[in-house]
Amino acid sequence: MVTISSDFDSGNIIPFDISDPSNLELEIKPDGKADFYQWFYYRVDGAAGQPLTMRLKNAFGASYINGWKNYNAVASYNQESWFRVESSFDGRELTIKHAPDQDIVFYAYFAPYPTARHRAYVETLKASSLLSHQVIGRTLDGQSIDYFRAGEGTREFWVIARQHPGETMGSWWMEGFLDRLSDENNAAARTLLDKATVHILPCMNLDGVRRGHLRTNAAGKDLNRAWRNASMEDCPEVFLVRERMRETGVDFFLDVHGDEAIPNNFLDNAKGIPSWNDVHEKRFERYSSQLLEISKDFQTKDGYPASAPGQANLDVANSYVAETWDCLSMTLEMPFKDAAVNPDPARGWSPERCRHFAGEHLRVMADIANFLR
Template sequence: MIQLSTAFDSGAITVLSSADPADIRLALRPDNASDFKQWFHFRASGVRDVACAYTLANAGEAAYPDGWEGYAVRASYDRQHWFCVPSQYVDGTLRFAHTPEYDTIHYAYFEPYSWERHLDLLACAQAAAPWCTVERLGRTLDGRDLDLLRIGEPAPGKRNIWVIARQHPGESMAEWFAEGLIEALLDGEHAPARALLERAVFYVVPNMNPDGSVRGNLRTNAAGANLNREWAEPTMERSPEVALVRHKMLEVGVDAFLDAHGDEAIPHNFVAGCEGNPSFSEHQDRLQTAFKQAWLAASPDFQVKYGYEVRQFGPEQMTLATNWVGDRFDCLAFTIEMPFKDTADQPLPAVGWNGERSRQLGASVLLALRAVVDTLR
């Protein structure tokens, strides 16, 4: 008998019926304290050599239904290697069929990044190099630690570069991106990283939303707050994650800021800057142009043709991290968006855009930062 379960880190799905393997019906589960839904992650047991057909009945009610066109469900037998399962969006439902080779299999919206891996990342980072320290900024609403990695030795004249990831917990590619960046910075033989750390100190928050990540939320924390709309007036009662990081930024200062995310609909890697801010300066404009040109030269997975419109977020604009930081510190500030779909320019249909490709993109951004570090202020 086939059994479906979600009782694990980031598990999320509602089972409507599973008696017939040829017609397993599921529903997306909303975030614990909001109506956002699109993330799913579940385990199927008793499925070896069974032809299974799944239907996500309410896919049309997802936060971003445009994300389903051209999308493929991710699957894994060992939770280490993930592959794409062909999927179809039909009449408001997402459907996929698969005959597993083993007894159990995990399916997910995107390759997950577990809380245990997050903790391992922090522990291994502090032991990997003497120029890395871990600082506990405080606790989340569910009581988890919110941690900051400081990579590099502070000194007069050095730039302060901030990188945060996973404000939206379902965008797990963001923490894979952060992992790649962190590992490159800790590699004593990585020449661009060594050169950067002579000029800058990195402050990295690999997971801004621990509670939402573990709960299996798409966009919100335990209180139902969309953290990337909380930067104007965060509170410890609703959005402590933002309040704690913002406080540290004001203490340390910011010369460059990157906020890693995932986009459901656009099959490209791109950035969104501060052009729509009333305070957007010529200095910021020059930095943005130089950064983008350098990243284009460093990685064929990055592009500038497709992305968001300026002022796309309307009156919410100044509540976004990138816009608030760019305004407050008059610095280079970008939101980095990676796809849930495969990239249209550099597709790999067997695996799609995945954790490893996100890691490599994270490492490559150091080349773009190196190109602008001396002109950040």
């Protein structure tokens, strides 16, 4: 008998009718106090040798319906190694087909990065002599908000991830970034830490992560639409980081995300803020062109359209930070699907590729630090 569950850290699925393994009817649960949904992560037991057909019946109402186009779900037997499985979308349902080799198998929208893994990783980082750790406050659910600082240079670099909890590629990217930043033998890290002080928030939205949300925190707030008016009552995660930024200043800001629909890595700048000028443009072009030169996984043709002059949404972190501190401020978007540039059909975009990509960003950060002011 096949059973399906998601009552664990970051889990999300509603078993609707699981009496027939060839026609398992499931639904994705929306964020608790908001209507967003697309993230799913669940466990199937008792399925070894059985061809499973899993139908996510409410996929047509997902927050980003174009995310299902040319998309394949991920599966794992050990939650460490994830691979792609056949998936299709008919305009209403996302259908996942797989015949697992083992009795227990996990399926997800992208390789999960639950709060338990975050906590374990934070503990390993605390042992680094190059990183200092601080809990800067608590989430609405009472989870500690972890902040790391490295270097003593004059440029103030800020790097954050997982404002949207379902965008787990942000945490895999952070692992690659922090592993290298804390490596005493990494030349790019040493160069960057000589020039800059780096401030890192590895996971902004821990409550949303644990609850299995796509975009929002425990109060149903989208953190990346809260930067102008965040309060301790509904968005302590943003409020506390913003206040710390006011203490240090910001010369460089990178906010790490994932995009459901666009099958490529890309950078979004803050064009459209009231103060946008040629200096902003040159900073962004320098970073983008250097990343393009060294990374096989980066491209500049696909991305978001620029906001009209003066029309950028200042509730978004990227635009708020650029306008407030007159600095290079960017959003990094990575795909849930395979990347059209440098594809890997077996794994698609993956944790391993996120970690590698982070190392390439670190090299560019080290190169451009002196150019920022």
